[in-house]
Amino acid sequence: MWAQYGDLHRGLCLAFSRDDLVDDIKKTYNNFKLYRGDIRYKDSSTDVRKAYHININSDALINFRDFFITEHLIRYREDLFFTKNTDWKDEFEYRLLLLTDNKKSDYFIDIHNSLKAVFCGLDFPDVYMSSLRNLLEYSNVEIYRLVLSNGVPSVIKLK
Known part of the structure; x- marks a missing residue:
């Protein structure tokens, strides 16, 4: 790699x-959702492809960002963020996903610990x-x- x-x-x-990094993130951003886990490696399937299609309903039109996060990203987070093709299976990757409020252009995490x-x-x-x-x-x-x-x-x- x-x-x-x-x-x-x-x-x-x-x-x-890994544990110290998660603790640092939780201390700094305890009001945001943090997801973490090992990456699953599998070949493309219909289930994974569904995650890349967004079905818009009337609730989505009112506040797309809230809909997208609560309805789509959380529902399909495993397929969107924690699944990769088996071509990458030798990476043994672990991933962190922090869903912020997107009110700032960047979010700082102190990694000195x-x-x-x-x-x-x-x-x-x-x-x-x-x-x-x-x-x-x-x-x-x-x-x-x-x-x-x-x-x-x-x-x-x-x-």
Whole structure:
């Protein structure tokens, strides 16, 4: 997955404590609905396709946003947000979904308690390493780097 999500091994992977992250989200946004769970991997089916079609009724026309969230997103959240094609089954993904009031352009989540480690890709630029170390200097966040030894990938601890 480094090729797709890690800028061809030049990027970083952040490792979180799932429970700590959920606690941080709940503390900050306890008035919003938080859904979480493992991703289900299955081939497309009629059930999943239904989630991508919205049936409009008279209630929906009065307040589309409320209708869309209460009627559609919540009813089909498993198919919309927690289901992926079996092509991705090797990801073993876990996902969080926070349904906000959409009154702000962004919602901040403080991750300093839940961030536990940073993994640098094989080609993470050395020029950025001192900045990364400075950024994490007063934290308990561990820094690791992916390396290849005779073509075998492994991880070494840097901090």
